[in-house]
Amino acid sequence: MKNSQILIADDDQTLCYLLKEELVLEGYNVDIVFDGKFAIENLKKKSYDVVLLDLEMTEIMGEEVLDYAKEHHPTTQIIVLTGKSDVRTAIDCIKKGAYDFLTKPYEFGQLVVVIERALEHKDLLLRNTILSSKLNKSVPHAIVGESKTIRDVIGLAERAAKSDSNILLEGETGTGKELFAEFIHQNSNRNKKPLVTINCASLPDQLIESELFGYEKGAFTDAKTSKQGLVEIADGGTLFLDEIGELSLTLQPKLLRFLEKGEFRRVGGIANLTSDVRVIGATNKNLMVEAENKTFRRDLLFRLNVITLTIPPLRERSKDVLLLAEFFIQQKSPVRNIKRLSKEAEISLLNYSFPGNVRELAHIIERALIFSEGEEIQSKDLNLPIIAAGNQDRTFDESGEVVPLDEIEKVHIKKALDANDWNRENTAKALGIAQKTLYSKIKKYNLK
Numbered sequence: 001m002k003n004s005q006i007l008i009a010d011d012d013q014t015l016c017y018l019l020k021e022e023l024v025l026e027g028y029n030v031d032i033v034f035d036g037k038f039a040i041e042n043l044k045k046k047s048y049d050v051v052l053l054d055l056e057m058t059e060i061m062g063e064e065v066l067d068y069a070k071e072h073h074p075t076t077q078i079i080v081l082t083g084k085s086d087v088r089t090a091i092d093c094i095k096k097g098a099y100d101f102l103t104k105p106y107e108f109g110q111l112v113v114v115i116e117r118a119l120e121h122k123d124l125l126l127r128n129t130i131l132s133s134k135l136n137k138s139v140p141h142a143i144v145g146e147s148k149t150i151r152d153v154i155g156l157a158e159r160a161a162k163s164d165s166n167i168l169l170e171g172e173t174g175t176g177k178e179l180f181a182e183f184i185h186q187n188s189n190r191n192k193k194p195l196v197t198i199n200c201a202s203l204p205d206q207l208i209e210s211e212l213f214g215y216e217k218g219a220f221t222d223a224k225t226s227k228q229g230l231v232e233i234a235d236g237g238t239l240f241l242d243e244i245g246e247l248s249l250t251l252q253p254k255l256l257r258f259l260e261k262g263e264f265r266r267v268g269g270i271a272n273l274t275s276d277v278r279v280i281g282a283t284n285k286n287l288m289v290e291a292e293n294k295t296f297r298r299d300l301l302f303r304l305n306v307i308t309l310t311i312p313p314l315r316e317r318s319k320d321v322l323l324l325a326e327f328f329i330q331q332k333s334p335v336r337n338i339k340r341l342s343k344e345a346e347i348s349l350l351n352y353s354f355p356g357n358v359r360e361l362a363h364i365i366e367r368a369l370i371f372s373e374g375e376e377i378q379s380k381d382l383n384l385p386i387i388a389a390g391n392q393d394r395t396f397d398e399s400g401e402v403v404p405l406d407e408i409e410k411v412h413i414k415k416a417l418d419a420n421d422w423n424r425e426n427t428a429k430a431l432g433i434a435q436k437t438l439y440s441k442i443k444k445y446n447l448k
């Protein structure tokens with residue numbers, strides 16, 4: 001695979017130089033070191049895909065390098081290059097987790113085959129790590145929409161995908177930011193490498209840092225072994241930072257440093273590691289305003305919003321409402337039982353403002369499919385909330401005075417909480433605000 005990072009560690013300097021030359025011609029990026037000691041030093045600074053490791057070296061032997069690599073870079077693949085005399089040791093190395101070994105002299109072509117297989121193995125490992133990581137839940141599907149507004153954004157996203165710049169996705173909750181992040185990754189030159197997602201609002205600070213940048217053994221009580229961070233796993237691919245507006249002021253400088261230099265440190269680590277990722281951030285906040293209020297660093301914002309895509313709310317693309325409704329009916333129905341929307345149900349949907357955007361529409365359809373009887377979904381099956389309409393008449397109170405905004409907000413939040421059985425997560429989503437904001441409002445208005 002082109003651009004893979006390879007480290008050769010062998011005390012035979014001539015061989016190192018020759019091998020490097022040939023591997024570079026094959027399209028690999030190659031570093032060479034002449035002792036195990038320097039191999040470990042390099043591994044501290046950089047993540048390699050493959051290490052070609054000689055066993056007999058002067059100061060530090062190959063086996064020790066293997067132990068170090070397995071502990072600190074579990075996905076780096078080690079290929080042992082060995083003389084006839086140490087085949088036993090080579091086999092021990094396989095038991096310890098080396099990918100394969102070759103006995104000298106070997107054919108160059110044979111080495112390339114082994115390297116390619118090792119790289120595939122590494123990709124598989126990474127993919128498994130990502131699949132098993134609960135942070136990633138991507139099931140990409142097409143972006144449905146025919147309105148000009150959404151077509152324009154898709155066009156921009158396609159062009160943005162081809163560049164390698166960082167991208168900021170703005171938009172209310174449920175507008176499809178995550179879907180767009182997947183779309184951009186799939187349409188970029190990085191699509192053979194992973195898309196790794198982390199939600200900055202879902203975890204406490206320390207956990208975000210250790211998920212993002214990894215940690216070294218002993219960094220905290222539970223750190224029995226070292227762990228790679230998501231930025232390392234995403235190497236060559238895309239890192240999607242969802243709800244980036246929630247990232248704390250403590251972590252913002254660390255992310256900034258990574259965006260500026262591609263450098264980071266694992267928690268408890270002292271080495272500066274590097275990784276090459278494109279960052280896509282998503283937020284339903286206005287980060288310019290956050291920057292004014294000093295809750296989001298301006299320098300970080302400017303690193304992120306090289307390209308900004310604003311995903312329009314569903315109420316501004318009513319042309320897509322019925323199309324999306326059809327799409328969700330198809331998606332969520334059993335194969336041979338596809339229902340239709342009655343004319344009246346269509347009109348109800350078109351009149352509704354969807355504060356929770358496309359996600360809300362998907363939920364409405366899912367529920368309607370369960371409660372509707374017969375072939376057609378009726379308006380009542382949609383069970384559209386009337387909270388929004390209820391508030392519109394409250395501009396003036398009984399004595400003709402304008403009602404303060406706070407009061408409207410209080411009532412609206414209370415009704416939204418009731419409608420969601422006081423599930424804070426769902427309520428915050430439906431209201432299009434962060435959970436943290438919802439908590440502070442509940443406290444402010446003393447809601448119970």
Ligand SMILES: Nc1ncnc2c1ncn2[C@@H]1O[C@H](COP(=O)(O)OP(=O)(O)OP(=O)(O)O)[C@@H](O)[C@H]1O
Nearest residue numbers: 142143144145172173174175176177178179358359
């Ligand atoms: N244009 C679209 N076509 C098809 N499905 C869509 C579209 N937009 C959004 N969806 C679907 O709606 C749901 C919500 O979208 P998504 O999670 O991407 O929104 P979001 O902007 O990230 O929301 P939040 O800010 O709450 O995280 C997902 O299931 C997504 O697949």
Ligand SMILES: [Mg+2]
Nearest residue numbers: 177178242282
């Ligand atoms: Mg999202």
